[in-house]
Amino acid sequence: MTGYNKLKERKILIIEDDALIRESLSDVLVNAGYKISVVSCGEDGVSAIRERPFDIVLTDLQLPGISGLDVLRSVKNVSPHSACIILTGYASIETAVEAMRAGAFTYLKKPFVNAELLVILEKAYELVSLKSENVNLKKEMRQTCTGAILGTSPDMQKVRELIEKVADTDTTVLILGESGTGKELVARALHYGSSRSGKPFVPINCGAIPEDLLESELFGHEKGAFTGAVATKIGRFEAADHGTIFLDEIGDMSPGLQVKLLRVLQEKQLERVGGITHIKIDARVVAATNQDLELAVEEKRFRKDLYYRLNVIPVSLPSLRKRKEDVPVLAKEFLANIAEKKKKKIRGITGEALDMLGAYDWPGNVRELENFMERIIVLKDDDSVITTRDLPEKIRAASAPARPQAAAGLPPDGIDFNSSVADYERELIVTALGRANGVKKKAAEYLRLNRTTLIEKMKRMDILDTDRAESAADSKGSNR
Numbered sequence: 001m002t003g004y005n006k007l008k009e010r011k012i013l014i015i016e017d018d019a020l021i022r023e024s025l026s027d028v029l030v031n032a033g034y035k036i037s038v039v040s041c042g043e044d045g046v047s048a049i050r051e052r053p054f055d056i057v058l059t060d061l062q063l064p065g066i067s068g069l070d071v072l073r074s075v076k077n078v079s080p081h082s083a084c085i086i087l088t089g090y091a092s093i094e095t096a097v098e099a100m101r102a103g104a105f106t107y108l109k110k111p112f113v114n115a116e117l118l119v120i121l122e123k124a125y126e127l128v129s130l131k132s133e134n135v136n137l138k139k140e141m142r143q144t145c146t147g148a149i150l151g152t153s154p155d156m157q158k159v160r161e162l163i164e165k166v167a168d169t170d171t172t173v174l175i176l177g178e179s180g181t182g183k184e185l186v187a188r189a190l191h192y193g194s195s196r197s198g199k200p201f202v203p204i205n206c207g208a209i210p211e212d213l214l215e216s217e218l219f220g221h222e223k224g225a226f227t228g229a230v231a232t233k234i235g236r237f238e239a240a241d242h243g244t245i246f247l248d249e250i251g252d253m254s255p256g257l258q259v260k261l262l263r264v265l266q267e268k269q270l271e272r273v274g275g276i277t278h279i280k281i282d283a284r285v286v287a288a289t290n291q292d293l294e295l296a297v298e299e300k301r302f303r304k305d306l307y308y309r310l311n312v313i314p315v316s317l318p319s320l321r322k323r324k325e326d327v328p329v330l331a332k333e334f335l336a337n338i339a340e341k342k343k344k345k346i347r348g349i350t351g352e353a354l355d356m357l358g359a360y361d362w363p364g365n366v367r368e369l370e371n372f373m374e375r376i377i378v379l380k381d382d383d384s385v386i387t388t389r390d391l392p393e394k395i396r397a398a399s400a401p402a403r404p405q406a407a408a409g410l411p412p413d414g415i416d417f418n419s420s421v422a423d424y425e426r427e428l429i430v431t432a433l434g435r436a437n438g439v440k441k442k443a444a445e446y447l448r449l450n451r452t453t454l455i456e457k458m459k460r461m462d463i464l465d466t467d468r469a470e471s472a473a474d475s476k477g478s479n480r
């Protein structure tokens with residue numbers, strides 16, 4: 001019975017015009033526990049394949065409309081990982097050769113013995129699951145290695161090249177960059193690109209844990225070393241044996257612990273807190289910080305000797321605003337990945353919207369862009385396209401001055417005139433208000449508009465009025 005349960009997930013499409021054979025095939029496969037869909041002609045078969053994937057397609061060769069060979073070609077096109085088995089009443093060598101050449105898993109001559117069919121299906125399924133395992137593995141590799149670090153800017157290309165060069169060495173790497181620039185992503189790429197990849201990658205955030213706790217987290221403790229140490233515990237360095245330890249936010253480490261860490265790194269051995277035995281360690285060290293460590297050294301907040309010990313190979317990650325060409329690349333990739341994960345069918349994002357994302361500064365760097373894309377995708381309806389109208393004011397405002405040039409060229413598929421004009425008008429007003437620090441009179445001057453016209457437009461467009469001084473003055477009858 002257990003075997004049957006496993007089989008239930010195996011989806012087979014049967015395409016057979018002969019009602020008797022169709023029914024008998026269905027009975028055999030349902031009894032064997034397969035999940036079946038049954039159609040009686042090639043056209044219905046092809047639409048079924050387009051609707052959802054099947055592990056195996058079992059099709060008759062001679063069908064009333066399009067033939068089994070045509071079905072086979074569609075399968076190869078739409079769902080290349082499915083296995084296709086051809087049933088034929090006239091098994092000639094030519095048919096067999098043609099079917100195999102077109103990518104059939106095998107062919108079976110009618111009448112056939114059910115047991116033989118079941119063995120063939122079993123073998124076909126083995127191949128299908130191997131293929132999908134392979135695809136998943138490749139995807140996983142891409143997600144953890146340098147391939148996961150996106151960006152076509154020269155800076156990011158250099159970062160990827162450097163990672164590839166130093167990944168499979170034991171050299172200590174110090175990753176520098178603002179929050180959200182991908183420091184942890186780089187640390188993982190270094191680990192998974194090395195021969196240590198089969199061993200643990202152990203991250204520890206040195207900024208988030210209080211000093212005495214951090215010491216026992218890093219180096220472990222012996223039973224009874226302090227109140228609450230009820231059992232011996234190994235630390236992250238030991239857990240990362242033959243693997244990689246990622247010392248995140250190293251700039252936040254207390255001076256006391258900095259000394260202890262330096263000793264461990266130099267001697268390649270440690271004693272657990274409260275212990276006396278020396279324990280040899282073999283962990284590759286990767287550290288990261290969003291602080292200016294050189295300045296911290298100058299200001300004596302960070303030990304110079306530890307800095308040199310860690311800074312063997314520095315990898316600097318540029319902030320996103322310094323490589324704006326990466327924004328559309330990242331946005332499109334996040335759109336594809338997040339939509340797939342959330343099972344949303346977003347049709348795409350307009351070039352104008354991508355331009356606007358690129359003009360914004362992204363103070364939270366790639367993390368901010370990723371979270372932003374996720375929010376938009378979750379809120380968007382299926383089958384829609386992300387446009388400038390989906391972007392919040394702060395992002396729209398960032399690109400307002402660039403619009404007159406953008407308007408000079410009309411995109412190939414045209415634009416929605418009214419909404420584009422309204423967008424542009426809104427952006428001009430928001431930009432002018434920004435430059436005038438919210439003072440409407442000034443903003444109106446920048447736009448050569450009457451103050452009252454500006455106020456009217458702001459009301460109509462629901463633009464927030466932050467001109468407190470003026471509101472107060474207005475209520476006293478003044479006209480600034």
Ligand SMILES: Nc1ncnc2c1ncn2[C@@H]1O[C@H](COP(=O)(O)OP(=O)(O)OP(=O)(O)O)[C@@H](O)[C@H]1O
Pocket residue numbers: 148149150151177178179180181182183184185186290330366367370
């Ligand atoms: N170049 C990139 N390509 C694809 N995804 C990226 C890239 N850089 C960052 N990310 C994604 O952005 C998010 C933040 O990255 P990560 O956690 O590595 O940043 P960080 O520098 O460690 O930030 P913090 O200093 O705040 O810890 C992650 O989801 C990461 O996958």
Ligand SMILES: [Mg+2]
Pocket residue numbers: 183184248
């Ligand atoms: Mg991080």
